[in-house]
Amino acid sequence: MSKPLQAFIFDLDGVITDTAEYHYLAWKKLGEELGIPFTREFNEELKGVSRMDSLEKILTLGNRQNDFSQDEKEALATKKNEHYVQLIANITPKDILPGIKELLAEVKAAGYKLGLASVSKNAFAVMESLELKSEFDVIVDAATIVRGKPDPEIFLTAAKLLNVDANACIGIEDAAAGVDSIKDAGMFAVGVGSAETLAKADLVYPSTDKLSFGEIVKMHQEK
Known part of the structure; x- marks a missing residue:
């Protein structure tokens, strides 16, 4: 459990x-x-x-x-x-993927903490352009870590900075290397994309607009 x-x-x-x-x-x-x-x-x-x-x-x-x-x-x-x-340079809030703003709102309304784990060195700039930076409690980027994905360091660092147990986190990724990182960190992995490519994830959705907050939380509880 x-x-x-x-x-x-x-x-x-x-x-x-x-x-x-x-x-x-x-x-x-x-x-x-x-x-x-x-x-x-x-x-x-x-x-x-x-x-x-x-x-x-x-x-x-x-x-x-x-x-x-x-x-x-x-x-x-x-x-x-x-x-x-x-x-x-021309990224705006219009470039936020479908369903993500709604999911973030549900996560916050339920009282859960929000972290970002991105190997991009431009993560802060992109989040500023999307006007989402203030929504997240913690942003971990390439400058914060030594080893990139699939090493679990980035997700473990995010959990540590959020002051939560890794086992009490859900990680959401679209890449196989990222799913490996989440699983090796001891977290519940949600994949976005191909079920075949993201076979190691605990739950996979074909696209962001299909992400279901209720189902994700329920599946985590049952794991």
Whole structure:
């Protein structure tokens, strides 16, 4: 049995807003500059993965993993991020995914704490643009942690900062790496997306507008 529910911890990209397309376009541009074209299918492997780990995957794809020094890799990652920041500059509250504002309101009305666990270094900026930053008790981003997803560190850090037991949290993710992170943290995992891709989640919804607060809480209680 899980402990009585105390908090919900959300991923950002693909759950609260869909910046995945912007990440894809920014990585694609960098890949093309390096002579490493890749598909949207390959891009799925980058979801929920840190910036440097994503770069390593792209370089390995093009068999160029040994062509750059660590400093050069850092510069490449920075270049990608600069392009990404330009792309997300126009994000507004209209970009909040369907059903999310309603779910956040239900979570708060029920008295549960709210945390954000995003490996994005731009999480604070994106949340400001969405006008959601003040809704969350805690925001944990890449600057707060050492190990990215699928390591559980980011969700465990969020629980610690919320001052709740990990076993009393529900994590919501759209990436397999994120679901692994939630489960390894000892939390109840809700996936948004493909049931096949997110097979390790305790509960999976095809899209954010299908998320059911009542069902999620009930399933957590029964776990």
